[in-house]
Amino acid sequence: MTASIPYLSxxxxxxxxxxxxxxxxxxxxxxxxLISQLDRHKVPTEIVVVEWNPPPDRPLFIDLVGDCRGxxxxxxxxxxxxxxxxxxxxxxxxxxxxxxxxxxxxxxRARGRFLVPKGMDTFLTDSVIAQIAxxxxxxxxxxxxxxxxxxxxxxxxxxxxxxxxLKRLSESIVNHHDRxxxxxxxxxxxxxxxxxxxxxxxxxxxxxxxxxxxxxxxxLCFDSDSIALHAVAAHGVREVCxxxxxxxxxxxxxxxxxxxxxEEWKTWQKRLDDFVTKYFSPDLRIKLRxxxxxxxxxxxxxxxxxxxxxxxxxVMKAQRYAHNDTSLVTNTEDWGxxxxxxxxxxxxxxxxxxxxxxxxx
Numbered sequence: 001m002t003a004s005i006p007y008l009s010x011x012x013x014x015x016x017x018x019x020x021x022x023x024x025x026x027x028x029x030x031x032x033x034l035i036s037q038l039d040r041h042k043v044p045t046e047i048v049v050v051e052w053n054p055p056p057d058r059p060l061f062i063d064l065v066g067d068c069r070g071x072x073x074x075x076x077x078x079x080x081x082x083x084x085x086x087x088x089x090x091x092x093x094x095x096x097x098x099x100x101x102x103x104x105x106x107x108x109r110a111r112g113r114f115l116v117p118k119g120m121d122t123f124l125t126d127s128v129i130a131q132i133a134x135x136x137x138x139x140x141x142x143x144x145x146x147x148x149x150x151x152x153x154x155x156x157x158x159x160x161x162x163x164x165x166l167k168r169l170s171e172s173i174v175n176h177h178d179r180x181x182x183x184x185x186x187x188x189x190x191x192x193x194x195x196x197x198x199x200x201x202x203x204x205x206x207x208x209x210x211x212x213x214x215x216x217x218x219x220l221c222f223d224s225d226s227i228a229l230h231a232v233a234a235h236g237v238r239e240v241c242x243x244x245x246x247x248x249x250x251x252x253x254x255x256x257x258x259x260x261x262x263e264e265w266k267t268w269q270k271r272l273d274d275f276v277t278k279y280f281s282p283d284l285r286i287k288l289r290x291x292x293x294x295x296x297x298x299x300x301x302x303x304x305x306x307x308x309x310x311x312x313x314x315v316m317k318a319q320r321y322a323h324n325d326t327s328l329v330t331n332t333e334d335w336g337x338x339x340x341x342x343x344x345x346x347x348x349x350x351x352x353x354x355x356x357x358x359x360x361x
Contacts, residue, residue: 090217100224104337148249293308
């Protein structure tokens with residue numbers, strides 16, 4: 001007997017490492033709000049939360065979640081990835097989380113017909129859930145909506161209703177990550193890659209077809225979400241951008257990845273780039289950046305690790321995908337630690353999950 005298949009799997013990642021003040025409380029409240037939304041719109045869903053590299057001196061996040069039972073439409077399932085899978089990464093001693101690998105672990109084990117990765121401390125508007133609840137998602141489409149950064153002062157999340165939280169967030173917007181037109185000299189598909197890692201929904205079959213997010217041997221995870229978007233488009237999947245009321249709210253803080261990224265130029269690289277820009281075509285400048293891999297990128301707080309240039313790491317792949325070159329595969333067959341037995345625990349079981357329940361019991 002096989003387990004029931006939910007319509008949707010939402011895959012998130014957590015680590016109880018003091019990432020930021022109030023993180024645990026925010027995740028707890030965001031999870032309960034999400035379950036409430038899915039119940040209200042009657043969407044059979046599993047939420048797969050990957051607890052990556054849990055610190056040995058702190059309790060597991062799963063033991064801090066508390067009671068998040070809903071009305072029976074949602075299963076909440078935790079998967080724990082121990083430290084040995086993190087230690088092999090370049091920079092593992094400086095950063096304890098690998099978002100891309102964690103997301104891949106969850107997606108590889110997810111059971112839903114459609115999958116969307118989601119930061120566990122972000123919030124979706126009701127319009128997002130309503131779109132999903134229409135049950136008109138297609139295998140030949142992927143779905144995008146915009147991220148809005150919000151800044152809020154210290155909040156007692158448990159004192160606010162779901163509606164009050166969403167209203168507070170909508171009134172506290174400081175940045176809108178809307179569509180950015182790709183540079184013509186990059187010669188790639190014009191896809192909505194801006195903050196796409198916060199919401200890129202597609203069928204489970206398509207996620208498996210591209211083998212999830214690209215493998216990254218470092219903890220930097222540069223461009224992984226954008227590369228995945230271009231990869232699935234190369235397989236003939238069409239982009240659909242949802243209306244503006246479909247939003248992801250992310251509370252800004254000093255640890256947000258893009259706010260800490262910068263380019264690292266050497267003198268000869270800058271001189272060469274200026275010379276080519278002045279006397280030759282933009283196409284040659286891009287090609288040189290690809291071939292010679294400059295400027296490298298670094299992240300504040302991880303200064304000892306240099307990442308590849310955006311031209312080498314992203315543009316070169318996106319150009320191949322623009323020609324529908326699906327021979328470019330960016331992960332291994334066992335992506336998502338498929339062959340590793342990982343500890344799992346279900347803390348909430350939806351009514352749709354009845355066959356799995358009988359197997360477990």
